[in-house]
Amino acid sequence: MTEYRLLIDGRLVAGDMAMEVVNPANEQVLALAPRASQAQLHAAVAAAKAAFPAWAARPIEERRALILAIADKLEAQAEEFARLLTQEQGKPLPEAQAEIAYTCAFIRHLAGYDLPVKVIEDNDSRLVRQFRKPLGVVGAIIPWNFPVLIVAFKLPLALLAGNTMVIKPAPTTPLTTLRLGEIMADILPPGVVNIVTDQNDLGAVLTGHPDVAKISFTGSTATGQKIMASAASTIKRLTLELGGNDAAIVLPGADPAKVAPGLFAGAFMNAGQVCLAIKRAYVHDSIYDEVCARLAELADAAVVGDGLQQGTTIGPLQNRMQFDKVKAFLDSARADGRIVAGGALPDGPGYFIRPTIVADVKDGDRIVDEEQFGPILPVIRFDEVESAVASANGIDLGLGGSVWGEDRDLARSVAERIESGTVWINKHLDFGPNIPFGGAKQSGLGVEFAEEGLAEFTQIRIVNEAR
Numbered sequence: 001m002t003e004y005r006l007l008i009d010g011r012l013v014a015g016d017m018a019m020e021v022v023n024p025a026n027e028q029v030l031a032l033a034p035r036a037s038q039a040q041l042h043a044a045v046a047a048a049k050a051a052f053p054a055w056a057a058r059p060i061e062e063r064r065a066l067i068l069a070i071a072d073k074l075e076a077q078a079e080e081f082a083r084l085l086t087q088e089q090g091k092p093l094p095e096a097q098a099e100i101a102y103t104c105a106f107i108r109h110l111a112g113y114d115l116p117v118k119v120i121e122d123n124d125s126r127l128v129r130q131f132r133k134p135l136g137v138v139g140a141i142i143p144w145n146f147p148v149l150i151v152a153f154k155l156p157l158a159l160l161a162g163n164t165m166v167i168k169p170a171p172t173t174p175l176t177t178l179r180l181g182e183i184m185a186d187i188l189p190p191g192v193v194n195i196v197t198d199q200n201d202l203g204a205v206l207t208g209h210p211d212v213a214k215i216s217f218t219g220s221t222a223t224g225q226k227i228m229a230s231a232a233s234t235i236k237r238l239t240l241e242l243g244g245n246d247a248a249i250v251l252p253g254a255d256p257a258k259v260a261p262g263l264f265a266g267a268f269m270n271a272g273q274v275c276l277a278i279k280r281a282y283v284h285d286s287i288y289d290e291v292c293a294r295l296a297e298l299a300d301a302a303v304v305g306d307g308l309q310q311g312t313t314i315g316p317l318q319n320r321m322q323f324d325k326v327k328a329f330l331d332s333a334r335a336d337g338r339i340v341a342g343g344a345l346p347d348g349p350g351y352f353i354r355p356t357i358v359a360d361v362k363d364g365d366r367i368v369d370e371e372q373f374g375p376i377l378p379v380i381r382f383d384e385v386e387s388a389v390a391s392a393n394g395i396d397l398g399l400g401g402s403v404w405g406e407d408r409d410l411a412r413s414v415a416e417r418i419e420s421g422t423v424w425i426n427k428h429l430d431f432g433p434n435i436p437f438g439g440a441k442q443s444g445l446g447v448e449f450a451e452e453g454l455a456e457f458t459q460i461r462i463v464n465e466a467r
Helices: 038-058 060-076 078-089 093-110 149-160 173-187 205-209 221-234 256-272 289-301 320-336 386-392 409-415 450-455
Strands: 006-008 010-014 017-023 030-035 118-122 126-135 136-143 166-169 193-195 215-219 239-243 246-251 278-284 338-341 356-361 377-381 402-403 422-425 458-466
Touching: 006 038, 006 173, 010 173, 017 078, 030 078, 030 173, 030 246, 038 126, 038 166, 038 205, 060 078, 060 093, 060 149, 060 173, 078 093, 078 173, 093 149, 136 149, 136 205, 149 166, 149 215, 149 422, 149 450, 166 205, 173 193, 205 215, 205 221, 215 221, 221 239, 221 289, 239 422, 246 256, 246 386, 256 289, 256 377, 256 402, 278 289, 278 386, 289 338, 289 356, 289 377, 320 356, 320 377, 377 386, 386 409, 402 409
Parallel strands: 136 166, 136 215, 166 193, 215 239, 246 278, 246 402, 278 377, 356 377, 402 422
Antiparallel strands: 006 010, 006 193, 017 030, 118 126, 126 458, 338 356
């Protein structure tokens, strides 16, 4: 069995404990992963703190070159990483290959920004300049749905700004992140990046640690609330990318043949385990039945299976806990609506659920109001556009959303009224490292990507000089 190690102070070390990692496609133990103790977490934070002054003092061009070297080495091992990602996470191999490619692209783009000094005022009486300085040690907590890509959402900007890091992957998908640690051990100075794993028992220690200056977290709103409370004692900086229940609004006059494939792709990528996936589709009454029928055809045609098998388009749910949660959502869907496709659990091992389309549900039903984070799409009928907008905005989450229709002026008008951090028109799940990304309402705090994301890893320092 392949050996995996933590990364602490530049050294690859065994965990004080161990934990099993299960392949969700067959429920077999894939690997034995290290599990860090509290002492090892404290050692990782101490290493990051000790490495911070020298790393922050390095010229930004040197930091940039080392970050780019990580992308180069990852790209050279892309196929190995993709296969391991499929095995531990479950997603089909083409999606895993795309995740590795996106990871390299994100690292390279985000490493390209600069931190120029801004002159606010320069006159006979004073010179006022704004500098952006690193914060110190950044704790990054990574979820199980994109365990490689989401590292790239955080690491390049944090390191480029001059911070050091402690990264904690999810306990069910630690392997690819630990492999990234092996790459970084060969490239970065000791202590600049440290990687520790846990069984969800070290999160509060990390988020409350007095030597951690910032937490960057991607995960559920409930956990984000706990992190905010834990960070309060030391007034940590926070970036929180939290849960979503994204609504898609399909306007009257939209072409079902064009809309249905986009809705399906936006809902069922990674078996629906995407924070920005379409979780609710509001479809105008005039085209409702046809859209439902076309979505059902796509769901029936999907190939559900082990992500390493050629032709698989939808893999398993990632872990037993999520599988059980989604099965409960299926029960609610059967009780409240009409399942027009899917809803079945294939025979045999693995956390598989066929993509499911649920018609004749409404606001107030659990399958509509709560984020299912799985391969289920409820489709809600509406008569008036204003009612659809009100429904889309009627919950306390606002990560993403989309509007679909041929009338571009109407689509833009609706999009501008959707209360979410990102709204797409005639597409969904289109984002990039140059586009700021953040949630509205209880879907998040702060921004990732682009110059705005880089600023989140810095402290403004004003130098006000008399002439």
